[in-house]
Amino acid sequence: MIKDYFIIPWKEMRRRKLRSWLTLIGIIIGVAAVISLITLGQGLENAITEQFALLGNDKLFITAKGNPLVPGLTTDAVVITDDDLEVIRQTSGVKKAAGSIFLTGRIEFNDNVRYFFIGGMPDNPEERKLLGEAQNYKIMSGRALRKGDNFKAVLGFSYTDENLFGKEIELGDKILIQGNEFKVVGFLDKIGSPSDDQSIHIPLDTFSKTFNTGDELGFLVAQIQPGENIDAVAARIEEELRDSRGLEEGKEDFNVETPEQLASTFFIILDIVNLVLVGIAAISLLVGGVGIMNTMYTSVLQRTKEIGVLKALGARNSHIMYLFLVESGLYGLGGGIIGIIIGFSFAKLVEYLFLIFVGPAFLSIKVNVFLLVGTLLFSFLVGILSGIAPARKASRLNPVDSLRYE
């Protein structure tokens, strides 16, 4: 009996192939658009989460409040200095801490001038490791900065590309940063984000000479002792810094944040953008639903006589109704399945293109079972809902009249 509810609609769909396909395409396009946008948005979030997870969940970031747009860049209002770093090192529960600073610098090579981020890095390899782990730096060729280095520089991956300065920079080359000559001693591996790949690392004391920053630092990273509670350590650091900077509680001029807290700001913006895009894409699903409704109305009209025969043979209103609802539901479900496949493939393709042209750090597409099942259910629902009105119309046909219908 239940089998019949599926066989009859299936046969009907196959009988009118062209129409069924066109109806399906409407849903397919809508589902594919929604799925690929959601997947790409999630892929971006995954990538960011992975980046922050690399930082580890035992690290705290300390920045000056004030510059709301670019954390870590110095502003005149509040600065973080070596003294603060020392205070954090003394705080109980902190294993080690390191500081770094980034500023835009004027870089000259091969008679070209460009402006990119220059970072001051500590010469202690342990400390640099802490920052390096935090930022995902790996040496590709040459060597890292070491103690006693003066006016030496490690360059980001982009500098090996001749497009940047009209000529590839090689190990041992001399470049000018802020008018000072630096020797290139190493190159970093590709990180994937242009601003990271275009940055240059120089020793911290050289940095403060080059930029006249004194003992100022842009941001500090603290690693906690194993077994310590990260929130408790964060609170202790806050307290110690308040004391040493002479501030009352609630009037802090600095932030102590875990990687997750840093990431959450990104996610809020991403979620809003994603919501808008998916919302607009969902309009096409709505239109696809209207298409199903249209097809079903036409189908009812064309099968008026058939419905009359079924009713004459004893079919009840509800039987007829189910028959049509199953058909419209199948349109939704079928369109959903194909749409999901196309949507995922499209997202994967975009991921692949990003991998080739930009780098690995931007997208990480994962098959989300929840999204998959949710979308199937949703498209099935769209099908059923679009079919309700036509199915009701079909079920209420008067058997005598419909038998007579020509």
Added chain:
Amino acid sequence: MLKDYFHLAYQSAKKRKIRSWLTMIGIFIGIAAVVALISLSSGLKNAVAQQFVSLGSDKLIVQAAGGGFGPPGTAVPVLLTVKDKNTVEKVSGIDITVGRLIRVVQLEFEDEVKYTYAVTMPDDDEEKDLVMEVNNYQIEEGNFFDKDNALEVVVGRTFADEFFERAVELRDRIVVQSEIFKVVGILEKSGNPQQDSALVIPEGSLRSLLDITEDFDLIASKVQVGENVDRVSENIKQELRKSRNVEEGKEDFTVQTPQQVVAILDNILLIIQGVLIGIAAISLVVGGIGIMNTMYTAVVERTKEIGILKAIGATNSNIQLLFMIESGFLGFFGGLIGVILGFSIAKLVEFIAFQQFGSPLIKAQITFTLLFGSLFFAFIVGAASGALPARQAARLKPVEALRK
């Protein structure tokens, strides 16, 4: 003859009311989405352009190059200085020149500590007038400070109402960095969110607060009447190159006219607009497929009719035209309703945005080009979707069609 085509198409669309309506709904949802997005985004573009046009076409803006995100002067390698301002001032063709600082400051009000950008106001009266003109500062309450080292500030309307938990009023005291400042004026709402949440402070006061002697973040100039702005801009570049000792092509500063700044913003907005409309247009494709579906069904249902028409002498092209006009009609009327709906949505968004945020930046812009463009486009979508079914209808063999 032509009348007959329309008459026949209209009659058959009318006969199948539900189907025609549903087909049109498919198109008008898509058109409405596209029209609403276009009119809102071009409204935004205009509003942005207007903000800059109010600067006037006789102004030039000098900034240090290589800055990061944020306002002028953020993280630039070589800041502009008082010396640069003097250099620009002496360039021939320049009328008045002002320098401004835009810096983050710590504020404390009613035990609440927050950080925001403070912009400076120069001391010189002529320069002050230029700043007032360029920024269109209008005082709503109180006055502007008149001493360069006065411990007084003027704040924007949004700043006064929303920045701190308690609204800031005239004569309230705010601690800026370490000094107590008195709020002596509140600016009228301009609609530019940046300006409305600004804190304007005398240049001398900020300099002594932050211990800045030489720097400027932004230099703006007014060109003398009758001078060519582009030529003056070239002169400034040349003089600054000399005084900052950089070669051509290696400038560490930029000289821009307001128009150039607008052009950059326009490009960004254009990309955003393109993405949004591209996604919205997907629903138009789906709507088009709906039309195609309806037309195929119509051809099947009217096979006999087509046979009769052919038997009494209709040519293939007659039949083709008949069906294409019908589908074009569906597109056109779908488009008509869509345009009306789209404009209404855009107007509604504008109204809500104004009520909620008082933002005049979101404005629905309704142009005739957009109106007729979308109608024409909807008609084309309809006709194109009908092309295949119409061909099928036209190629039916009259004898077989009659036998159906």
